[in-house]
Amino acid sequence: MFLIACPHCGPRSQAEFVYERAEEAVAYPDGTPQETLAALYTRANPRDFAWELWRHAYGCRGWIRMRRHRTTHEIAEIEAVGARL
Numbered sequence: 001m002f003l004i005a006c007p008h009c010g011p012r013s014q015a016e017f018v019y020e021r022a023e024e025a026v027a028y029p030d031g032t033p034q035e036t037l038a039a040l041y042t043r044a045n046p047r048d049f050a051w052e053l054w055r056h057a058y059g060c061r062g063w064i065r066m067r068r069h070r071t072t073h074e075i076a077e078i079e080a081v082g083a084r085l
C-alpha cells in the first residue's frame, strides 16, 4: 500500500484508486498463433519508471496520469487528465 497525491484531493491511500493500464502500447503481430502468443506472454518486464493511467474511483472519480516505478512504487510525476466525472 502506498500514497497517491491526487491533483484534486491531495494524498490518499492507493486503495481508493483503480489502476487502469500502462501507457505502453503492445504491438500484436499479424502472424501465426504462436507469434501472437509470444507477443502476449513473453514481453519484457523492465524494472524502471512507466507512465500509467489511474482513476480515483473511491474519491473524486478523477482520472490521473502518473509516472511510477514498477518495483519501488515511487511516484516521480503525477497530473490530472481531463475533467472529473
Ligand SMILES: [Zn+2]
Residues within 6 Å of the ligand: 006, 007, 008, 009, 010, 056, 059, 060, 061, 062
Ligand atoms: Zn481525487
